[in-house]
Amino acid sequence: MRHHTRLGIAVASAAVVSLALTGCGGSGETADSGSNSSSETPESITWMTVLHTPTTPEAGGPVQTAIEEYTGTDVEFQWVPAASSDDKMSAALASDSLADITLLNNPANTAVRQAMKSGQFWDVEQYLEDYPNLAEINEQTIASARVDGKLYGVPIQKPVARYGVLVRQDWLDNLGLEVPHTIEELSEVALAFTNDDPDGNGVNDTTGFIDRAESFQVGFKSLSGYFGAGNVFELNDDDEVVPSFQTDAFKDAMEWYRDLYEQGAVNGEFVTMQKSNQQDAIAQGKGGIVVTGLFEARNYMNLAKSANPDTPMAWALVNDITFEDVPRRILSDTNGGFGGWFAMSKTKVEDEAELTSILAFIDKLLDEEPFIAMTNGIEGEHYTVDADDVLTITDQTKWEQEVQPYSSSRPSDNVVTFKSTTPYVDEGNEKMAENTEFAVINIALPLSSDEYDRSWTTILKGANDAYNKYMVGQLDMDGYEDAIDKLSGQGLDTIIEEFTASYAENE
Numbered sequence: 001m002r003h004h005t006r007l008g009i010a011v012a013s014a015a016v017v018s019l020a021l022t023g024c025g026g027s028g029e030t031a032d033s034g035s036n037s038s039s040e041t042p043e044s045i046t047w048m049t050v051l052h053t054p055t056t057p058e059a060g061g062p063v064q065t066a067i068e069e070y071t072g073t074d075v076e077f078q079w080v081p082a083a084s085s086d087d088k089m090s091a092a093l094a095s096d097s098l099a100d101i102t103l104l105n106n107p108a109n110t111a112v113r114q115a116m117k118s119g120q121f122w123d124v125e126q127y128l129e130d131y132p133n134l135a136e137i138n139e140q141t142i143a144s145a146r147v148d149g150k151l152y153g154v155p156i157q158k159p160v161a162r163y164g165v166l167v168r169q170d171w172l173d174n175l176g177l178e179v180p181h182t183i184e185e186l187s188e189v190a191l192a193f194t195n196d197d198p199d200g201n202g203v204n205d206t207t208g209f210i211d212r213a214e215s216f217q218v219g220f221k222s223l224s225g226y227f228g229a230g231n232v233f234e235l236n237d238d239d240e241v242v243p244s245f246q247t248d249a250f251k252d253a254m255e256w257y258r259d260l261y262e263q264g265a266v267n268g269e270f271v272t273m274q275k276s277n278q279q280d281a282i283a284q285g286k287g288g289i290v291v292t293g294l295f296e297a298r299n300y301m302n303l304a305k306s307a308n309p310d311t312p313m314a315w316a317l318v319n320d321i322t323f324e325d326v327p328r329r330i331l332s333d334t335n336g337g338f339g340g341w342f343a344m345s346k347t348k349v350e351d352e353a354e355l356t357s358i359l360a361f362i363d364k365l366l367d368e369e370p371f372i373a374m375t376n377g378i379e380g381e382h383y384t385v386d387a388d389d390v391l392t393i394t395d396q397t398k399w400e401q402e403v404q405p406y407s408s409s410r411p412s413d414n415v416v417t418f419k420s421t422t423p424y425v426d427e428g429n430e431k432m433a434e435n436t437e438f439a440v441i442n443i444a445l446p447l448s449s450d451e452y453d454r455s456w457t458t459i460l461k462g463a464n465d466a467y468n469k470y471m472v473g474q475l476d477m478d479g480y481e482d483a484i485d486k487l488s489g490q491g492l493d494t495i496i497e498e499f500t501a502s503y504a505e506n507e
């Protein structure tokens with residue numbers, strides 16, 4: 001795997017390295033330079049997208065205006081709150097009440113995959129070469145985005161692997177501990193953070209890990225990768241494509257993590273804790289280890305400083321945890337750099353001319369100017385850039401309200417980056433770039449299974465429930481294995497057979 005030395009902004013963070021261009025959008029060209037005769041953007045579009053912030057940006061605000069002026073297209077945004085996006089998108093698919101562009105950000109959503117296979121969306125692959133930015137989309141990203149060999153939307157481009165382990169550096173210093181780089185060292189730190197009063201307040205009120213309800217698919221999943229578990233699916237010694245939650249490495253990781261949980265080194269309520277509550281707990285200093293995107297350190301700092309400007313909080317960003325003789329690895333949290341689709345419904349977008357004009361609009365969003373607007377806002381209004389290309393957000397609250405909602409709607413995170421004055425931003429981006437070399441990608445992404453498209457969401461929920469019950473002591477390992485065995489007859493065996501056959505065909 002090629003090691004990309006630069007990756008763009010990973011989330012709604014204000015920003016990152018100096019106008020270093022990667023992949024799409026690097027040329028500064030617009031879609032009008034493409035060869036497609038229908039490359040004019042539409043006069044107006046509707047755009048259904050996901051909202052990851054507490055408030056909806058005001059219609060006609062500065063970022064929307066910047067997008068409209070650059071593309072020549074009036075945009076009506078339809079915001080869907082992230083917490084209910086799967087259900088709302090499924091309902092919209094069922095009723096065919098979609099927008100001209102619909103952002104589908106969960107590639108594993110059964111309803112989405114079935115809608116794609118039923119012909120509800122345009123296959124856009126043949127058109128991409130006609131647009132300068134869309135033509136540059138990485139082949140791995142396109143391969144991950146295909147469903148049954150078809151590309152039912154423009155793939156959203158992400159850094160390949162953003163995760164690591166964040167550890168409170170000030171707590172390590174208080175206890176005279178080194179930054180952990182192995183699972184064994186991580187265990188020692190987690191227990192010390194639980195038992196040895198790392199914040200020095202004389203009260204037994206801290207823990208090691210702060211995890212949340214998505215542990216099985218997010219935090220713990222990443223930890224299981226260090227033990228050698230695959231990324232959702234993997235190839236076993238018999239050349240079968242199997243779910244990682246069935247493997248010995250995954251179960252070894254579960255036993256290790258439950259042991260820490262039983263010793264109080266994982267927050268007791270994690271199976272019901274929502275992300276916002278997890279962030280609050282971290283900001284309040286209730287725990288000192290988080291398995292998450294390396295970009296999150298800056299966000300935790302901002303939360304802590306807003307509550308206490310003199311917070312002692314400091315973070316170590318660790319991206320090289322290893323376990324015994326397992327080679328260094330990190331599970332890709334972005335499907336190998338693929339974050340979903342900008343999909344065009346055949347009901348809303350009725351002909352090829354309309355489709356190509358919308359593709360021209362998306363292509364223009366991959367230029368520098370709209371990317372910067374959707375990431376940082378308007379220069380002089382939300383941010384400044386000095387002579388060394390270092391970017392400073394001038395009004396954090398204004399940026400959060402007017403700009404941050406748009407960042408998760410960018411067709412790529414990898415267009416332009418800036419140096420940042422914000423602590424941990426540059427370090428996080430450097431370490432995410434390092435991760436690319438060691439990334440483990442879900443082997444099943446380009447494979448086909450009708451049963452997966454029908455039933456994976458239900459099977460995953462069953463496996464998740466079994467993991468939660470094991471973690472809190474309602475099941476032992478035999479009980480966990482029995483629960484997973486029951487899923488075999490609910491479609492899991494068929495998924496394994498179909499993915500294995502698909503893998504053999506694609507070999």
